Each structure stands twice: as C-alpha cells, then as structure tokens.
Amino acid sequence: MAENGSGSDDVKATFREIYRRLKAELLGDPAFDFTDESRQWIDRMLDYNVPGGKLNRGISVVDSYKLLKEENQLSEDEVFHACALGWCIEWLQAYFLVLDDIMDNSHTRRGQLCWFRVPKVGLIAANDGIILRNHIPRILKRHFKGKPYYVDLLDLFNEVEFQTASGQMLDLITTHEGEKDLSKYTLPVYRRIVQYKTAYYSFYLPVACALLMSGENLDNFVDVKNILVEMGTYFQVQDDYLDCFGDSDFIGKIGTDIEDYKCSWLVVQALEHANESQKELLYVNYGKSDPACVAKVKSLYKDLNLENVFSEYESTSYAKLISSIEAQPSKAVQEVLKSFLHKIYKRQK
Numbered sequence: 001m002a003e004n005g006s007g008s009d010d011v012k013a014t015f016r017e018i019y020r021r022l023k024a025e026l027l028g029d030p031a032f033d034f035t036d037e038s039r040q041w042i043d044r045m046l047d048y049n050v051p052g053g054k055l056n057r058g059i060s061v062v063d064s065y066k067l068l069k070e071e072n073q074l075s076e077d078e079v080f081h082a083c084a085l086g087w088c089i090e091w092l093q094a095y096f097l098v099l100d101d102i103m104d105n106s107h108t109r110r111g112q113l114c115w116f117r118v119p120k121v122g123l124i125a126a127n128d129g130i131i132l133r134n135h136i137p138r139i140l141k142r143h144f145k146g147k148p149y150y151v152d153l154l155d156l157f158n159e160v161e162f163q164t165a166s167g168q169m170l171d172l173i174t175t176h177e178g179e180k181d182l183s184k185y186t187l188p189v190y191r192r193i194v195q196y197k198t199a200y201y202s203f204y205l206p207v208a209c210a211l212l213m214s215g216e217n218l219d220n221f222v223d224v225k226n227i228l229v230e231m232g233t234y235f236q237v238q239d240d241y242l243d244c245f246g247d248s249d250f251i252g253k254i255g256t257d258i259e260d261y262k263c264s265w266l267v268v269q270a271l272e273h274a275n276e277s278q279k280e281l282l283y284v285n286y287g288k289s290d291p292a293c294v295a296k297v298k299s300l301y302k303d304l305n306l307e308n309v310f311s312e313y314e315s316t317s318y319a320k321l322i323s324s325i326e327a328q329p330s331k332a333v334q335e336v337l338k339s340f341l342h343k344i345y346k347r348q349k
Helices: 008-027 036-049 056-069 076-104 124-144 150-174 187-213 218-245 265-273 276-285 291-303 306-326 331-344
Strands: none
Touching: 008 036, 008 056, 008 076, 008 124, 036 076, 036 124, 056 076, 056 187, 056 331, 076 124, 076 150, 076 187, 124 150, 150 187, 187 218, 187 265, 187 331, 218 265, 218 291, 218 306, 218 331, 265 276, 265 291, 265 306, 276 291, 291 306, 306 331
C-alpha cells in the first residue's frame, strides 16, 4: 500500500521502537531456555524478515484505531497496543513470505536474498517460519490476555491465517509446475485466489484489529469486511498491472509475472479479449523466461488495449467502493475505509 502523508514519520518511528521492545521480550521468553547461539539466531532472523517492508499493514491498525476513536491523541497505552497488533500482522506477513519464497524457489525479496538463500540458513528457514507464526500468540498472550476482546483476537488471527494459507493453496495448484494450462485462468478463479491469499490479511485484518480494540463486535461489520476484501482485490489488480506496465525504477522491483506463469489479472483479461490466433500466441509464449517471449506477450497486451481495460476497471471499482463506503451508517468507519482507498487509488508503486 502507498505511504501515508503528514505525521506518518512520527508514527513510523514509534512503531519501529515498539518492534524493538517486542523483540526483546521474545528473546527473553521464559517458555524457552535460550542459549547465546539460539538467541543470536532469532535476533538476526527477526531483523532480516520482520521490519524490512513498507510496514503499511501494521501502521494501518494505528491509523484506523485513531479514526474510530475520533481522537487525534491516543494515550501511550493505546498507541502501544495498536502498534503491538500492527506488529502481529507484520509477523504474520513475515511468516507467509519466508515460506512462500521457499515454495516459489524465489531469489530475492525486498531487495535482499530470500532468507532461505542466506548462507547457513537453507531449509532451517522452514522452521523459522513456524517460529514467526508462534510468536504471534506469544505477543497476544503477554499484552492482551486481560482484555475483553483477547479471545476474539486469537480467533481473528487464526481465521485470517487459514484463509491466507487456503488462498496460497489455490494459487499453487492453479499454477502447478508441469501442468501449465492457461484455460484454468479465468476471472472467478483469479478473484478467489486474490481474495483469500491477499485481501483478508492485508486489508480486513488491520481494520478488524482496530474494531476489536474499540470494543466492537466483528459480527456487526460483515459489510465492512466485504468492502475491504473488494479493496484488496482492486489493490492486487493494480499490482498485476504495475508488474507489467509500471516503471520498475520507481517501483523498486522488476516484474516477472509473465515469466513465472502467474495467474495475473492481465493474462486473464488477455484470454477474455483475444481471438484464436492471439490465444495461440499466449499459449506458446506465456511462462517462458526468454526475453523475446516476454516481449511478445507484452506487445499482445498492448494490442488488446489492456491499459484502457485497466483504467476503466479502476474508475468503475473506485465508484463502486465509494458508494458502498458512503452507505455505511458510522461516519468514523466511513473515514477508515476512505483513508484505505485513498492510499491506493491511482498509485504508481
């Protein structure tokens, strides 16, 4: 998600400070008798994998809670708890990415080697992923056990983790190595993968955490969940579009969806708009790492005018989201949803 505007530097600094506190607590966790070597391992593993991203998911918990409380100033205690929940989401993200990189046999992540490719790490990374996942309930137990919403928090993280892992399964079995079959790549399949793999944990989870902290019952916010999942889908469509048409220098990474045979929004749209000979060209060239094949696919996307198809999709989605948001009875909830939407609308990276 795109960066926030004013005041975000202060929030980010506070947020990072709280990471250091949570890490120190985990390194002294009484449930495990640490040796110097194991403590150093976890320390390095956490620093390598948890705080390196843009931190938008985590910071969104703080931003959303502020808007729901309709106050500019939160108490120190409230800031800490909102940040701690934000970090639980960043830990969840780190856990997914460490394992995802092994599954995809990836090379780099966030401008550095994937954790499992670091010398002397290798497949120890699989266990590190499990440890990252187990840190979440450790943080929740230490800081939220006395709260009336503690059980709901545990339940929420378990639910969203299950949805994300199920989305990952859909993605993996749809793009199965050795069974390359573009006919599987349809819009309903694409939407399901994106909804489960990305939208729940990236968009719904931060707001759900803020709602629970505000004393709300999540059962009353099904509409809000649906809006956020729709927003997450729109975010992923943008991501797929930028992977091919974005400025890689500006985005900070080079897109490889075509080479990786990804079930991307662009290939799904291309299959819907293409005639038989264009489909044949896609079948022959999609998923090959040869730059000439990639160029043919990109040139077909241009011939099919997918840039226009995307900008139509973008404006229709935006209009639909705004009208769903404005139908929400709570003004504070409307503000939260609009702040999410404005961070991502027409983003370039």
